[in-house]
Amino acid sequence: MPVEDIVSRLKRFGEGEIKREDGVSGIDVEDDARLLVNDIERYPHAFVLACIADRQTKSDIAWSLPHAIREAASGFEFDTLRGLSEDQWTSVLASSGHRLATEMVRLLPAAIGHIGDRYGGDASRIWANGSSGAAVARRFLAFDGVGPKIGNMAVNILIRDFGIRLTRPMPDIAVDTHVLRVFERLGLLGRLDHSQLRSTQGKQQLRLQLRARELNPEWPGELDWPAWHLGTKWCHAGRAPECDACCMRPVCPRDGVASQSTVGS
Numbered sequence: 001m002p003v004e005d006i007v008s009r010l011k012r013f014g015e016g017e018i019k020r021e022d023g024v025s026g027i028d029v030e031d032d033a034r035l036l037v038n039d040i041e042r043y044p045h046a047f048v049l050a051c052i053a054d055r056q057t058k059s060d061i062a063w064s065l066p067h068a069i070r071e072a073a074s075g076f077e078f079d080t081l082r083g084l085s086e087d088q089w090t091s092v093l094a095s096s097g098h099r100l101a102t103e104m105v106r107l108l109p110a111a112i113g114h115i116g117d118r119y120g121g122d123a124s125r126i127w128a129n130g131s132s133g134a135a136v137a138r139r140f141l142a143f144d145g146v147g148p149k150i151g152n153m154a155v156n157i158l159i160r161d162f163g164i165r166l167t168r169p170m171p172d173i174a175v176d177t178h179v180l181r182v183f184e185r186l187g188l189l190g191r192l193d194h195s196q197l198r199s200t201q202g203k204q205q206l207r208l209q210l211r212a213r214e215l216n217p218e219w220p221g222e223l224d225w226p227a228w229h230l231g232t233k234w235c236h237a238g239r240a241p242e243c244d245a246c247c248m249r250p251v252c253p254r255d256g257v258a259s260q261s262t263v264g265s
């Protein structure tokens with residue numbers, strides 16, 4: 001199967017799964033929490049805080065955090081958050097269930113400080129009109145605790161789920177274990193099984209990023225969401241993939257998947 005056909009099917013799947021009126025895709029949070037992180041016109045800092053929190057914990061905990069902070073602070077205006085004491089941050093984060101709660105007590109107030117100092121309290125200036133995708137990712141990287149994965153993820157969400165128009169160069173794919181596994185099984189990226197070197201994982205992640213640029217140069221990050229969604233829903237890591245339920249089945253070579261280990265085969 002030509003690689004172009006696999007990529008175009010992957011992109012079609014991604015487009016079909018997006019319901020833009022629902023805002024951020026792939027999160028399962030209560031309505032109040034969803035409304036807050038989706039209200040990027042009034043509360044753009046809610047989106048930024050959720051992105052910073054979205055690591056090493058369930059994404060639903062991260063995307064619920066702004067709402068939990070609002071409840072504790074009795075408001076979510078920028079100045080309200082800027083006035084929160086360390087004890088208030090500690091209290092709300094300690095009960096959030098976030099695995100990195102202690103680190104977030106440092107990172108989230110620091111993010112509010114950065115938005116205040118650098119953007120005058122208006123986080124939407126991070127993705128100001130006329131910005132390139134690469135510039136917005138670079139601005140996210142200026143936040144303490146944000147690495148390349150979160151930086152690219154944030155910009156890809158802004159474009160994909162909020163329809164924010166950015167110019168080229170567009171953001172890279174957010175390198176993630178689910179995305180990597182799906183790329184390998186789809187035959188879009190050769191495995192590096194031959195190497196026992198400790199650097200293999202890092203090298204493979206870099207190869208994934210470069211491969212996405214090669215396959216979809218106009219917006220490498222466009223491949224991020226559909227691959228991640230497949231990986232979390234059907235193309236499992238710890239158990240057999242559900243190939244018969246997966247929309248990529250007709251074109252997928254299922255590289256590295258033993259035929260007897262497929263659910264439903």
Ligand code: SF4
Nearest residue numbers: 235241243246249252
């Ligand atoms: S067909 Fe199977 S191996 Fe291929 S992407 Fe779907 S779940 Fe993964």
